[in-house]
Amino acid sequence: MDESSEWKVFYDSVHGHIALDPLLVKIIDTPQFQRLRNIKQLGGDYFVFPGASHNRFEHSIGVAHLAGKLVQNLRTDKSLDITDTDELCVKIAGLCHDLGHGPFSHVFEGFMKELNPKSNWKHEEMSVRMFDYLIEENGIGEVMRNEYKFKSKDFQFIKELIYGPNPPNSKNPEDSHSAQDPQESLQFLGCITQWAYKGRTREKSYLYQIVNNQTTGIDVDKMDYFSRDCHHLGIKCNFSHERYLVFARVCIDEELGAQICIRDKEAMNMYELFHIRSHLHHNFYHHRVTKAVENMIVNALIAADKKLAISAAVKDPSAYMKLTDFILQQILDSTDPELSTAREIVERLSKRDLYKFIDGKTCKPKDVKHLDSAEKWKAKLVAWVEHAKKEAGGQQTQFTAEDFIIMPVKINYGKNEDNPIGCLRFYKKDKTDKPIRLSKDEVSYLLPEKFAEIKVMVFYKGKDKLGVDLMKTHSEKLWEELQKAPKDQ
Template identity: 45%
Template sequence: MSKQNKVINDPIHGHVELHPLLIKIIDTPQFQRLRHIKQLGGAYHVYPGASHNRFEHSIGVAHLAGELAKALEEKQEELKITDRDVLCVQIAGLCHDLGHGPFSHLYDAIFIPRANHPPGEEGKGMKDWKHEEASVKMFDHMVKKNELEEMMIKYGLKFGKLVVENDPDGDDMTFIKEMIKGKKTKTPVSCVTPSFPQWPYKGRGEEKSFLYEIVANKETGIDVDKFDYFARDSYHLGIQTNFDHRRFIQFARVCQVGKKTHICTRDKEVDNLYEMFHTRYCLHRRAYQHKVTKIIETMIAEAFVKADEHIQIKGSGGKMFSLSTAIGDMEAYTKLTDHVFQRILNSTRVELRDAKKILERIIDRKHYRCLGETTPNLSLTKEMKDRWQEELNKDLPEPEESNKDKLTKGDLIVEVVTMDYGMKEKDPIENMYFYSKGNLEEAFMVSKDQLSKLLPTCFSETLIRVYCKKIDATSLNSAKEKFKQWCASEGWPKPQDGDRAIPDLK
C-alpha cells in the first residue's frame, strides 16, 4: 500500500512527519478527545501559558519514539529492527495517554480514589487504578469502533491468526498494548550478568527487550514520554531547561546485558542525564507541585466528588454512568473531558450547587490559602497524612450558622508533597547502563567514584503543607498559629510562610 506521510508543524519538534496509519488514529473521536484534556491539569490556573493538551503531547511522543527507534536501526543493523517494530513503537507513543480523564492526573490520582466511598473506605476497589489501564481499553475500543484492523494489516502489522508460527516477532496488537502499560519487571542492578526472571512479554522476545524501554521505561525513567513533556511543559510554562533529548538520541546504543538488551548511552553523558532528572525535579517544584496548583486541583477534585452522582453520561447500550464509573465503559469515557468543569460551573441544578460554589471560588481567585510548609525528616505514609489532618481539626468546633466566620472542623487541609529525581530516594543513575568510546558493545554502570563531586547526593524531599478553606484574615492568622504550634509539638522545622499576602493582625 502506498504511503503518503503527513507533515505537522509542532512548536517543540518542528516539522513532524507522520505515517498515514498514525493520521488515521489521530482522526478518530477517541484520540481527538485528547484535545480537551489539559496536559497539566490545574496548573493552567497558575501559569496562563499552560494551556497545552494531551493531544499535542501524544503526537510529540509518537514522533520521538520513531526518531529513537530509527536512530538505533541506522546505527546497529544487527538489532534487526523492522518497519513493523518502528510503527508499533510509534502507535504506542501516540496512544499511551488515551486513558487520561479530565485534567489528566487530577482524575486518576485525586478524584477516583475519593469518589463515591464513605470515610474509611476511600478508594476501595479503585485505589490501584491507573490511566494506563484505561489507555489499553480505549485503544481496543478505538480499533474496534473505527474498524482500524484492515488498515493496520495493509501497512504490514500482524496480529491474531496472521502471526506466523516461526515469525521472530509476535503479535503486534499485544506488543503495542504491552508498551502502553510499561515494563512489568526491573532488571537487577547488582551485577552486569544477573539471573533474570522469565521473560513476561508476548509481543517481542528478549532479544528485542530494548524496544520496551522507548515509550515507558520503568527501569531507568528515561523514555521519550519524558523527553516530550519536559520540553513541551517547560516551553509553555516559560521555564528554562538545559537537558537536550536530541543529544541522548544521538548517543543511544543497544548493548547486551545478560539475556536482555538495554538502551545505553555514552559514559560522558552522565552530566546530561543528571540535568534531565534535575529538570524533572524543577518542574515538580515550580509547577506540578506548586502550592496553588495543588490546592486548585484538590478543590476541583472536591467539586467532582460532590457532583459525581449528579453528572450522567450515556455509554454503550444506552446505559448511564457517573463521573467515576465512566472509566468502566469506553463509550461513556470518550465523552468525559475537561468540559465537565464548565458543565458544573454553568449549571442551574440544585444538586450541583455545592460543587458549583467550589469552582466559582477558583474562578474568583478565592481558593483555599496555603498557610505554609515544613520539611520533616521522615518517611511519610497516607495513614500519617490522614491522622495529621484529624489532629489539626480535632479541637475546632463543628460548622454551624453561628460560627460560620470562625475556624471550624474541616477547614484545615494537610497535603503531603514528595519531589524526587524519579526513583524516590535513590540515585536514578544507579539503574542506567553506559558504554565507552573504546568499547561500544560492553555495558557497564558508573561508580560513585567516577562522578563529579558537585553532583547531588540527596534525591528526594518531602514537604507538608497546610491549607485553610476560610480566607478572611482572622481565620487565616488563627490557622497559621495553629500550624506553627503543631510543628513545634512534632519537633519539625518552623513552617515557611505559604501566603505572604495574609495580613498579620498581631
C-alpha cells in the first residue's frame, strides 16, 4: 500500500494520540499548511507568557480531531443520514479553518483595520482563498474529485463551514451550482430567513454548528483553543469538551430547525465554556503588556507596509503564504533606510522597551455606548492630552495625542450583552428527541447577571518618563470625559 494512503497518528499535547485520514495528511503535508507552524496562536502573548509558544499548526490539527469526534458521535443516530463525505468535509474544514491567519494571528487583523478603519477583512475570508489555493497548487482537488468522489457542492460546503454563508472567491474545482432552491426558508431564532447555504440543505443545518457555530458560538474551534491555551498558559480549564462530545445530539426545534442540543445536566459545563472565554480574554488575550507588544507589532507592520507590500499580500495567496511571524526578524535584519522606523520599533521590542501603560478601566457597555467609532474615542483622547498639557503649565511637554493609544476592548460571553445559553437547546434523559430551553434559575442561582464589559487601556508610545508620570496624574479626568455623552444624545 502507498504510504501516503495510510492513516497517520499524531501525538498532541492536549488530546493525546490523534489518527487522521490520508486526505487530511495530504493537506497537512503542503507548504500552505506547514506555514502555520510559524504563526503564534496567541500573538503577542508569547512576549509575556513564555509557555504560550504554541502555533496555529497544532491547533488546526486539534480542531480537525474534535470535529471528527463530534460527527462520529452524531452519526450514531442513523436517522440523520450523515455520510462519509459529510464527515470528511467537516474534518477538512476544521483542519483548514485557520489557513488565512496572518503574522501573530489576530494581530494581523488589527493591522489591516488600522490601515483602513472601514475594512471588514477577516482571516476566515483568507482561509477560504488559501484553501482553494492549497488544493489547486498541490493537486489535492483532483484527488478529492477522483478518489473521494467530491462534487462541487462538497467543496462549497467546506468553505461555508469555515466562513459562513456566501464565502468569498467561490470559484470551485468544478463549476458551482446551487445545492437547493435559494428561496428555501429556515426558522432561525424565531424569524423567517432565507436558507443561505449551498453546500448542504437545511435538513443538515446542524453540521454548520460544528466548526464555526454562528448560532450559539459553541463549536470545536473554541473547545480546542480554550483547552490548548489554558494548557500552555499554565492555568486550569474547567470546561470539559469530552463531556460535550458525549452528550451532544441533534434535535428538531420548531424555531431553529435541526440543532445540536446538549443534555440538561451539562448546563453548568456550558456556562464554564463561556466563563473561561471571558477569563482568557480579560487576563491573557488582553493583558496590558500583551496589548503594548501587539500595538508595537502593528505599528512596525504599518511602517514597513509600503516597502514590503504586506497588506497587498492579502490579494495574492502565493504572496500571502510567505507572511509569517518571521517578518519581524526580516525587518530587524534589514539595512534598508525605508524600514528605519519599523526597525526602530522592532529593536525596542527586542530590548523590552515597550509602550508604557498609563492606566486602564473596565466600563459598562452602556456607559460608553455613545463612543461608537474610532474617531470619537480619538477625540476624547485628544481632549484629555490637551487638558493635561494645559495643567502642566511650565513643564516641558513635547508630546501630542499621536504619542498615545487608547484601546477599548469588548469582552463578553460571545453574544455581546446577551446570555449565549439562551440560544442553546437542551434535552432531558427521558425525552432525548425534544429540545427545551433552560432558564437561569433552572441551572443555578449563582450565575452571572451581566455578560459584557469594555476594558479600556491607554498607552504612551514615547520614552519620556515625564510624559508617563504627568498623564497618570490626570487619568481620572479621562475616565470622567469618556462617560460624558454629547448633550444631543
